[in-house]
């Protein structure tokens with residue numbers, strides 16, 4: 001109970017603010033509409049309800065967004081082109097594939113970097129440089145470029161996700177794999193352990209906390225990568241496409257619905273990584 | 289018989305920006321099988337460095353060092369010694385029994401052998417019942433005992449111990465000292481033991497190496513004629529006090545007695 005009350009209070013505050021903001025932002029257009037219809041002296045309460053029920057409001061009211069989400073998921077066949085569930089699945093699949101590829105690439109690069117000075121000096125600058133290029137510039141190039149050689153759909157999008165998500169994993173894992181203290185490494189040397197054993201019995205378990213921390217960042221930006229990539233291929237579907245067509249047509253309710261689904265997906269994905277982290281921590285005796 | 293450790297004119301200089309640090313200079317020392325050798329001296333006199341050189345964790349810059357007649361590197365590859373560091377250095381993600389199993393896994397012992405050795409060494413250091421605990425669930429003294437069990441698990445004949453009881457209180461220390469003596473008597477191992485405590489050194493050792501700093505060197509090697517069997521109250525006997533006095537003189541001659549804790 002002690003935790004529920006503050007959360008509910010904040011939620012309530014957000015809704016109050018949101019409804020108020022919707023009145024304020026949609027009021028000018030509502031006044032024009034009412035003027036055209038020769039409606040004068042509309043009482044405030046009625047006017048407020050009008051601003052919460054526009055077709056293409058500047059800021060849709062919460063119930064408009066949620067009913068749109070409900071109708072576009074539960075109210076439609078999954079295979080329908082307008083089904084938000086279908087578009088969410090398209091985005092999710094690219095996100096997950098990109099995340100798996102990105103995490104794998106990140107770990108492999110980190111292992112190469114810590115075992116090899118030359119790799120450290122030659123790879124690290126490129127890895128950092130790769131992240132200074134705006135993803136909005138790269139994504140169309142990759143999607144359109146790969147599309148030209150017949151590669152469309154899942155793969156180009158997950159490549160963008162991978163491109164974003166490998167970075168936190170490399171940085172985190174280099175730090176994590178280097179985290180064992182000198183004395184822990186000396187101990188391995190006194191046993192004449194081979195590099196393979198040093199890796200699996202010391203460096204890897206020492207790096208696990210960093211791996212999970214970077215995977216939480218990685219999965220969230222994987223999703224962003226997938227959405228951004230979808231903006232470049234309207235035929236492919238996905239939440240990005242819903243955002244794009246929504247903004248072409250001024251369908252703000254549709255935009256907000258897609259935004260909420262994306263945010264919800266990200267929250268669930270991060271929570272799943274967090275649960276995996278808890279599970280591994282429990283097996284490794286981490287103090288709760 | 290070949291000595292377990294033989295150092296001749298051994299020197300080790302650490303390069304440093306503002307003048308090199310001579311950690312060991314012209315060290316001559318022979319340790320025979322079954323010796324219990326204590327190294328005592330003020331902070332910075334090279335005790336740890338000498339132990340690490342034996343263990344092939346540091347490379348001497350002059351002189352020769354032989355372990356069982358071999359180079360330190362070959363001795364290390366032979367798993368000739370168990371090393372107990374100043375800190376327990378347990379791996380926090382492993383339970384106590386898994387920590388003790390670590391060297392056994394690396395050296396390729398079978399599951400059955402591992403189980404048997406874990407049980408034996410945990411009994412030896414009085415940790416039975418704590419097999420499934422994680423290091424943070426143990427007191428400092430218990431952690432240090434676990435690290436000793438880990439060094440004993442693979443049954444090396446030489447035990448290198450760097451102030452293993454330095455962080456413990458007097459009572460626990462007394463207890464562990466007499467346990468260590470019993471263990472040494474039973475297993476006939478050779479033990480090199482670093483300490484800051486004169487009574488501890490005299491109580492444990494057959495041979496006490498007194499060192500002094502800047503440059504780190506051996507100033508005296510005292511053979512003890514105390515019997516192998518040593519009850520704790522041997523520390524009040526005249527023989528004991530005479531040896532302690534000689535150690536104290538040795539330390540004072542190194543001009544550093546004030547620094548000794």
Ligand SMILES: Nc1ncnc2c1ncn2[C@@H]1O[C@H](COP(=O)(O)OP(=O)(O)OP(=O)(O)O)[C@@H](O)[C@H]1O
Pocket residue numbers: 302303304309310311329330331332333334335336337338504
């Ligand atoms: N890796 C290193 N690099 C440079 N200098 C070092 C290194 N290790 C030790 N030294 C120096 O060598 C000298 C001897 O150090 P050592 O650790 O062997 O002393 P010690 O006798 O074990 O001291 P204490 O009783 O405090 O543990 C010190 O002056 C120290 O500063």
Ligand SMILES: [Mg+2]
Pocket residue numbers: 335336337450
């Ligand atoms: Mg030391």
